[in-house]
Amino acid sequence: MAQLIKNDTLAVDTWKTLELAEGETPESVALPAGDIIFPLAVWQARKTEIISCHKRIGLLIQPDELIEDVAGDLEYFIVIAVNFPKFVDGRGYSTASLLRQRYRYEGELRAVGDVLHDQLFFMRRVGFDSYALKDGKNAVYALETGFNSFSDTYQTSTNQPQPYFRRRA
Amino acid sequence: MYKYDAIDRQLINERVAQFRDQVRRWKAGELADDEFRPLRLQNGLYIQRHAPMFRIAVPYGMLNSAQLRTLGHVAAKYDRGYGHFTTRHNLQLNWPKIEDVPEIMAELAEVEMHAIQTSGNCLRNITTDPFAGVAADEVIDPRPLAEILREWTTFHPEFAFLPRKFKIAISGTREDRAVTWFHDIGLHLKEQDGQVGFTVIVGGGLGRTPIRGQVVREFLPWQHILTYCEAILRVYNRAGRRDNAYKARIKILVQATGIEAFSQQVEDEWAYMKDGPATLTQAEFDRVAAHFTAPDYEKQDEVALPTEKAFTKWVDRNTHPHKVPGYAAVTLSLKQHGVAPGDITSAQMAAVADLADQYSFGELRISHEQNIILADVKKADLPAVWEKAKAAGLATPNIGLLTGMICCPGGDFCDLANAKSIPIANAIQARFDDLDYLFDIGEIDLNISGCMNACGHHHVGHIGVLGVDKNDSEYYQVTLGGRQGNDARLGKVIGPSFSADEMPDVVDKIIKVYLESRHADERFLDTFDRIGLDPFKNRVYEGRAHGKAKTAQKEAA
Numbered sequence: 001m002a003q004l005i006k007n008d009t010l011a012v013d014t015w016k017t018l019e020l021a022e023g024e025t026p027e028s029v030a031l032p033a034g035d036i037i038f039p040l041a042v043w044q045a046r047k048t049e050i051i052s053c054h055k056r057i058g059l060l061i062q063p064d065e066l067i068e069d070v071a072g073d074l075e076y077f078i079v080i081a082v083n084f085p086k087f088v089d090g091r092g093y094s095t096a097s098l099l100r101q102r103y104r105y106e107g108e109l110r111a112v113g114d115v116l117h118d119q120l121f122f123m124r125r126v127g128f129d130s131y132a133l134k135d136g137k138n139a140v141y142a143l144e145t146g147f148n149s150f151s152d153t154y155q156t157s158t159n160q161p162q163p164y165f166r167r168r169a
Numbered sequence: 170m171y172k173y174d175a176i177d178r179q180l181i182n183e184r185v186a187q188f189r190d191q192v193r194r195w196k197a198g199e200l201a202d203d204e205f206r207p208l209r210l211q212n213g214l215y216i217q218r219h220a221p222m223f224r225i226a227v228p229y230g231m232l233n234s235a236q237l238r239t240l241g242h243v244a245a246k247y248d249r250g251y252g253h254f255t256t257r258h259n260l261q262l263n264w265p266k267i268e269d270v271p272e273i274m275a276e277l278a279e280v281e282m283h284a285i286q287t288s289g290n291c292l293r294n295i296t297t298d299p300f301a302g303v304a305a306d307e308v309i310d311p312r313p314l315a316e317i318l319r320e321w322t323t324f325h326p327e328f329a330f331l332p333r334k335f336k337i338a339i340s341g342t343r344e345d346r347a348v349t350w351f352h353d354i355g356l357h358l359k360e361q362d363g364q365v366g367f368t369v370i371v372g373g374g375l376g377r378t379p380i381r382g383q384v385v386r387e388f389l390p391w392q393h394i395l396t397y398c399e400a401i402l403r404v405y406n407r408a409g410r411r412d413n414a415y416k417a418r419i420k421i422l423v424q425a426t427g428i429e430a431f432s433q434q435v436e437d438e439w440a441y442m443k444d445g446p447a448t449l450t451q452a453e454f455d456r457v458a459a460h461f462t463a464p465d466y467e468k469q470d471e472v473a474l475p476t477e478k479a480f481t482k483w484v485d486r487n488t489h490p491h492k493v494p495g496y497a498a499v500t501l502s503l504k505q506h507g508v509a510p511g512d513i514t515s516a517q518m519a520a521v522a523d524l525a526d527q528y529s530f531g532e533l534r535i536s537h538e539q540n541i542i543l544a545d546v547k548k549a550d551l552p553a554v555w556e557k558a559k560a561a562g563l564a565t566p567n568i569g570l571l572t573g574m575i576c577c578p579g580g581d582f583c584d585l586a587n588a589k590s591i592p593i594a595n596a597i598q599a600r601f602d603d604l605d606y607l608f609d610i611g612e613i614d615l616n617i618s619g620c621m622n623a624c625g626h627h628h629v630g631h632i633g634v635l636g637v638d639k640n641d642s643e644y645y646q647v648t649l650g651g652r653q654g655n656d657a658r659l660g661k662v663i664g665p666s667f668s669a670d671e672m673p674d675v676v677d678k679i680i681k682v683y684l685e686s687r688h689a690d691e692r693f694l695d696t697f698d699r700i701g702l703d704p705f706k707n708r709v710y711e712g713r714a715h716g717k718a719k720t721a722q723k724e725a726a
Contacts, residue, residue, distance in 0.1 A: 063411075088207055088290070090330025094406050097327050102441055118191065118200075118208055125326035138199065149187045152176055154320040155395075156447045157327070163395075163446055164176060164320075165453035 002112065002132035003139040005120075008147075010139055013132070015058055015079060017112075018042060037081050040065050043073070051076065060112075063091035067098050074105045082128070084113040093126045100127035100158040120146035127158035170231045170532055171316045171460040173281045180323065181278045184285060188212050189271035196268075207330070209267075211291055212274070213259075213284030217584050220264045224287040225277060229297045229315035229339075230258040230535045234522035237533065239280045241518030243273050252518070253578055254503060254511045256537045256626055257336070258296050259287055263582050285323055290331045290417075292322035292402075296338045298346040299536035302461060303498055303544045305490040309358040309365055311341035313458040314394060317449065321395050328402050332409035333417035335402070336374075339367075343655075348537060350382050350657040351375050351629065353419045354401060356394070366390040371401060371431070372423030375623035379659050380420045383428040385435060392449045393439075399447065400439035404431070464530040464545055469495020472549040482608065483555050483566040486573075488546075497548050499529075501541040501563040502573060506598040508562075509591040510576035511539035520561040528554050537626075538575055540568065569612045571680070572598045575626055579619030579636060580643070586619035588636025588643035593617055593672050600673040601680075610680055613693040614652070629653045631694050632679060633660045634672070645672055649679070649705055650697050663706050678708045 004013040017037040020029055026045040037058030038050060050057060058079040061067060074080075080099065082092040092111065099105040110130040111123050117138070120131060124147055133139050154164045173181075188208075195205040209215075213224035225240065232240075240260055244252045247269045248262040255261055265273060277283060286293055295318045297311045298304065318337060328335070340347040341358040349355030355370035367389050373382025389397055405419045408426075423431050472495075474484065489498040501521060504510050513521075521541055525533045528550045529543035536542055541563075546554055558564035567573040574597070577583065579590030594617055601607055616630030620637075627633035633648035644666035651660030667675050680693075682705050687696045697705070 066407075087204070088330050089411060090290075090328070091407055091411075093327045093330070094403050097403075116204060117194075118204075119329075122324075122326040122329055145190070150180055150183050150324060152179070153326075154176075154180075154323055155325055156445070161446055165450065165456075166446060168453075168456075 002115070002135055003137070004130060004132050005139060005143055006108075006130040008143065010143070011130070015081075017058075017060055017081065035078075037079060040070065043070065047073070061095060063089050063095075067095050067103065071103050074099075074103055074107075077105075077107050079108040079110055079130075080105065081110045081112045081132075084111060084115060084119075087114040087116050087119055093122065096123070096126040096128055097158060101161075117142040117146045121149045125153065125157040125159050170233060171312075171457065177320075178278075178281070181281070181283045181285070184212075184283060185271060185274045185278050188274060192267065192271055207289055210289035211286050211329070212270070213287035214267065214270055215288065215584070216267075217263075217582060219582070221267050221270070222582065223262045223265045223270055223273065223284065224255070225252075225260045225262070225282060225284050226287045226294045227258045227260060227282075227535050228319045229295050229301070229312060230299050230537075231312065232533050232535065233280075234525040234531045234533070236280045236282055237518050237522040237525070239276060239282065241515035241522070243276055244518070245515040247273050250516075251512055251514045253509065254513065254535055254539045254541075256539060256575060256577075256624060258294055258535050258537070260535075261578070263578070288334075290333050291329050291335065292325055292331075293334055293336045295319050295322065296336070296347055296352075296537060298340055298342055299534040299540075299542045300346065300489060300498055300544065301341060301534075302463070303491050303493070303496075304342050304346075305492050306343045307341055307492065308343060308360065309341040310458075310461060311339045311347075311356075311358055312461045313454060314356075314358070314391065315339050316457050316460070317453070318394070318398070321398070325402075327399075328406055331402075331406055332411050333414065333419075335405070335419065337398070345653070345655050345657070348626070348629065348653050348657065349373075351379070351626075351653075352382065354398065355382050358391075359388075361388050364390055367394065369397065369401075371435075372420040372428070374418055374420045375626060375628050376418070377415055377621045377623075378418075378420065379623065379628045380424065381657060381659070382420075383423065385428065385432045391454070393443065395447045395449060396442040396445060397435075397439055399442055400435045403438055404434045408434075463493075464532075466493045466496060466545070467547070469547060469549065471495075474548065475552055479566075480552065480555055482604065483564055484551060485608075486566040486568045486570060487564070488551065491545070493545075495548055497546055497551065499543040499546045499551070499554055499558075500536070500568045501543065501558055502565040502567055503540050503563070504567055504573045504598075505562050505565045506572060506602055507595055509578070510574055510594050513541075517561050517563060520557070521563065524554060524557055538568075538573070540573075566604065567607060569614070570607045571601050571610055571613050571615055571676075572607060574615040574617060575630070576617040577619050577624035579617075579625075583619060583624075585622055586636060587621075587638035588619050588645065589669070590617045590619040590625060590634075590636055593634060593636075593645065593669060596669070596673050597676050600677060610684070611692055615676070616651075626653075627651075628659045629657060630660060631697070632676065637666055639666065643669060645669065647675060647679075647709075649702060650694070652694060661702055663702060664710055675709055679705050682708045 026041040338352040339356040351373040357368040369386040370382040371385040534542040580586035618625035618627040646666040648660030
């Protein structure tokens with residue numbers, strides 16, 4: 001089980017992610033009850049159905065999926081989980097930047113998958129606010145030091161829209 | 170040159186602390202090798218054939234004497250007393266201990282140096298013209314914008330895990346000296362209708378698939394440099410291939426998309442960022458540019474320089490025109506015959522630092538041709554500089570000549586290499602050790618890479634040599650006619666590859682064809698362009714068995 005870091009503390013994860021077993025398709029998979037994070041393909045195939053039976057809806061987006069495809073649906077999601085199948089696959093950073101900066105998504109933005117201590121600082125900068133730290137990693141130490149590697153930054157980003165050069169005294 | 174202020178200093182100190190902790194966690198087993206690997210690479214640390222290799226950044230090639238002394242000091246204290254300058258403004262140490270690297274980084278941070286993003290799939294060191302600010306043909310000094318780009322690339326949160334490495338070069342002269350046509354992004358500073366800006370080139374690169382870059386935007390006013398680069402990087406980060414490392418560079422994406430469609434994607438992305446907060450301000454440009462003002466040049470009277478032949482040869486090859494009368498830029502050759510090209514000892518680094526302090530305002534530059542440049546030397550001081558450089562083994566008058574070659578570390582040091590490159594360089598230097606002969610041959614770029622990753626820029630050498638692996642033996646493929654500059658292009662393969670032993674003869678034959686065919690005013694490249702590849706090819710392969718005859722010969726042996 002991943003360890004969820006949220007609001008600067010270890011949190012209990014109330015969400016379940018719908019996973020398609022072999023042979024199941026987005027069109028045919030049974031939709032479970034509760035707080036569910038739906039893969040993008042399931043959301044696209046079953047949107048009306050999901051809306052009719054779920055109050056709280058989550059979306060899972062993979063690195064090769066384009067957030068533009070569901071840009072009109074963002075108001076439905078309480079949480080959007082961006083998957084990092086491998087931590088060196090950096091597409092999720094652009095997905096997060098777009099969600100926050102362009103589409104003004106304000107719900108929970110969660111990094112899931114191969115989420116490690118040494119990427120937390122970058123993840124927070126692009127707009128993630130919850131982190132499913134990989135199982136077996138020291139979550140207490142990550143909370144303590146992973147987010148404050150650097151005390152300031154040069155570039156614009158989600159959590160600092162002004163570049164350093166515009167903030168110089 | 171640029172002096173760090175509080176934030177710059179703070180960030181590199183925090184980087185040292187971060188890496189120290191990462192090394193500690195790795196040693197404690199808390200970070201797996203695969204998890205640690207990209208982290209150490211983004212701090213310039215490779216695990217290599219014999220030992221780790223540590224690559225230190227010299228951003229846009231600028232160094233001061235205190236920094237060079239520190240480089241000499243860390244090379245002596247933590248390594249074997251020498252370092253290797255690469256083709257991308259870096260110094261490599263070949264034998265440090267991994268455990269020592271945080272300490273080396275801490276010592277470098279004391280003099281405002283670092284190894285940030287010198288490797289890994291991220292935004293790399295910015296490179297430019299070593300004669301920036303002094304070149305007689307300069308239109309705009311690229312260094313303030315190079316520094317602004319350095320800051321922008323440092324720990325960029327969105328682009329730390331790109332499909333592949335990403336290199337930016339910026340040039341401000343009429344004649345491009347920064348190989349901008351062969352970078353992921355190449356920026357040509359220019360003026361248009363009284364406005365300063367760039368032509369933006371994208372998708373160039375050497376390596377396994379050499380491709381000349383294409384213009385993605387003819388003119389971009391300088392204020393938009395960061396937002397426009399963000400737009401390019403975002404398109405690349407999202408769409409660049411991640412399934413195959415050999416097809417992951419932006420050049421492959423640009424080729425697959427087509428330059429027009431790619432350009433449109435960038436423009437669409439840019440439309441959201443244009444004129445946003447990351448748009449540069451005049452105040453920021455002025456703040457940075459104030460660090461690159463001209464030093465206090467003195468008015469110089471005409472001086473009569475010695476006419477001694479050895480000195481005039483050195484002046485001819487190793488000094489360069491300066492925009493201020495009475496001054497010259499001096500190249501200290503790291504191409505002494507018998508030494509690995511680009512290598513420099515700690516003692517030499519100390520000697521060069523002294524020369525810079527005494528004769529060139531305490532500053533120096535590293536060129537992509539792997540030499541050191543004293544940019545602001547009084548012509549009257551040239552004899553003294555020559556004597557001292559000669560005593561330090563740094564005055565070989567071979568800049569632009571055959572033995573002033575570019576060469577990567579090759580199979581002696583590098584894990585990626587298919588073949589050794591330094592012994593080839595040394596064998597060619599030994600064959601062409603006669604200075605009069607070298608001068609007679611004249612201007613020629615010989616570039617040697619030990620593998621198709623092309624760190625030795627073999628594709629753009631007039632003569633390019635590429636190490637290849639054939640059935641576990643080392644062979645060398647020769648190309649002719651490549652070139653850098655505004656007309657940058659790739660060399661053409663001359664034919665089947667050669668063994669190491671054959672290489673000095675092969676180069677000798679190529680040179681002989683040139684000498685026999687040249688018109689009075691022709692350099693090697695001019696003759697090559699006039700007569701083409703065939704005469705060279707015919708001579709080099711003359712009498713060599715090939716095709717069926719070769720197979721028969723092999724079978725007989």
